[in-house]
Amino acid sequence: xxxxxxxxxxxxxxxxxxxxxxxxxxxxxxxxxxxxxxxxxxxxxxxxxxxxxxxxxxxxxxxxxxxxxxxxxxxxxxxxxxxxxxxxxxxxxxxxxxxxxxxxxxxxxxxxxxxxxxxxxxxxxxxxxxxxxxxxxxxxxxxxxxxxxxxxxxxxxxxxxxxxxxxxxxxxxxxxxxxxxxxxxxxxxxxxxxxxxxxxxxxxxxxxxxxxxxxxxxxxxxxxxxxxxxxxxxxxxxxxxxxxxxxxxxxxxxxxxxxxxxxxxxxxxxxxxxxxxxxxxxxxxxxxxxxxxxxxxxxxxxxxxxxxxxxxxxxxxxxxxxxxxxxxxxxxxxxxxxxxxxxxxxxxxxxxxxxxxxxxxxxxxxxxxxxxxxxxxxxxxxxxxxxxxxxxxxxxxxxxx
Ligand SMILES: [Fe+2]
Numbered sequence: 001x002x003x004x005x006x007x008x009x010x011x012x013x014x015x016x017x018x019x020x021x022x023x024x025x026x027x028x029x030x031x032x033x034x035x036x037x038x039x040x041x042x043x044x045x046x047x048x049x050x051x052x053x054x055x056x057x058x059x060x061x062x063x064x065x066x067x068x069x070x071x072x073x074x075x076x077x078x079x080x081x082x083x084x085x086x087x088x089x090x091x092x093x094x095x096x097x098x099x100x101x102x103x104x105x106x107x108x109x110x111x112x113x114x115x116x117x118x119x120x121x122x123x124x125x126x127x128x129x130x131x132x133x134x135x136x137x138x139x140x141x142x143x144x145x146x147x148x149x150x151x152x153x154x155x156x157x158x159x160x161x162x163x164x165x166x167x168x169x170x171x172x173x174x175x176x177x178x179x180x181x182x183x184x185x186x187x188x189x190x191x192x193x194x195x196x197x198x199x200x201x202x203x204x205x206x207x208x209x210x211x212x213x214x215x216x217x218x219x220x221x222x223x224x225x226x227x228x229x230x231x232x233x234x235x236x237x238x239x240x241x242x243x244x245x246x247x248x249x250x251x252x253x254x255x256x257x258x259x260x261x262x263x264x265x266x267x268x269x270x271x272x273x274x275x276x277x278x279x280x281x282x283x284x285x286x287x288x289x290x291x292x293x294x295x296x297x298x299x300x301x302x303x304x305x306x307x308x309x310x311x312x313x314x315x316x317x318x319x320x321x322x323x324x325x326x327x328x329x330x331x332x333x334x335x336x337x338x339x340x341x342x343x344x345x346x347x348x349x350x351x352x353x354x355x356x357x358x359x360x361x362x363x364x365x366x367x368x369x370x371x372x373x374x375x376x377x378x379x380x381x382x383x384x385x386x387x388x389x390x391x392x393x394x395x396x397x398x399x400x401x
Contacts, residue, residue: 048107053160063150065090096350151373158371166279178281185228198320202380211355214343230396233289249306254299267295298387301333301396310398315364322379330395331365338362338384369393
């Protein structure tokens with residue numbers, strides 16, 4: 001994965017290193033969630049501009065709830081919850097845990113205050129640090145899941161903060177030193193991958209999510225995949241060629257989405273005095289034609305590929321080619337539906353709801369983005385979103401047809 005020349009905040013997003021013990025890993029991950037929010041004003045913590053974007057305050061509380069619900073309440077003898085109603089407020093989607101505030105209403109909760117949520121974090125952290133001193137072996141895997149869960153929310157925190165600030169006409173800066181890309185995309189050569197039987201899925205000894213299992217074999221035909229991601233400059237050509245006005249490039253659903261929402265550019269692109277600008281975490285900037293395009297939906301990625309007379313890779317092709325690719329800047333759209341691998345099995349109870357129940361009506365994205373904690377992803381990692389969503393740092397890699 002690309003690591004050189006990353007901006008300061010991305011270095012901070014570096015995950016715990018293998019030398020750390022579990023308590024140190026826990027502290028490292030927990031502290032970083034709060035640090036991400038430090039540039040915010042109190043008002044920024046509360047708003048929910050669209051259903052997919054949760055208030056930063058909610059993320060801070062929900063990650064804490066995860067530790068309380070799945071570890072402390074279950075395994076810490078005599079543990080008393082910080083607040084009896086917080087499970088209702090901060091459960092995200094676990095039906096097995098019970099009723100909860102509707103996702104759409106997360107931004108309606110002016111209480112608990114940010115300070116109360118920080119006190120909640122401190123309370124849970126103190127109990128977790130005690131618990132980790134004598135953690136039973138059978139709970140260690142669940143703690144690893146909790147760490148990876150919080151890292152996923154760290155990425156969501158950054159992307160949700162961007163949405164909140166980037167959809168306010170003041171276009172306030174998050175941090176002036178925050179760079180959203182490290183390298184320009186200049187090598188447009190294609191890599192030829194030989195037909196063969198490839199092994200897909202995770203089989204190592206480190207952490208992995210259940211959706212990366214089971215490992216299985218898959219035959220792939222010869223294919224050619226581009227070394228670099230699609231750039232802003234190339235995407236601008238698509239816009240200028242009328243790509244958003246020609247239904248021949250689009251799925252029916254995508255075309256309906258374009259029409260209904262009057263889509264004519266990636267998210268955060270603004271045409272000002274005849275020039276394209278984009279909102280970035282460091283403020284409003286003119287488009288850099290050599291940077292990888294970002295904040296495009298699957299619908300747009302597909303239409304762009306059609307216009308180029310190319311296609312998106314399948315997730316299996318992506319995985320087979322990944323060791324030869326410089327990936328990690330953008331979540332890369334694939335033309336694969338999010339489905340269970342052969343032999344996939346959900347865990348019993350609430351934890352089984354983590355991934356499996358979302359395997360419908362979503363597409364897989366591979367890689368990692370510039371705001372994914374380094375080391376959190378791997379070449380078997382399967383991210384997934386609905387085809388119209390684009391507030392994550394998504395990008396496009398092409399295959400020849
Ligand atoms: Fe969550």
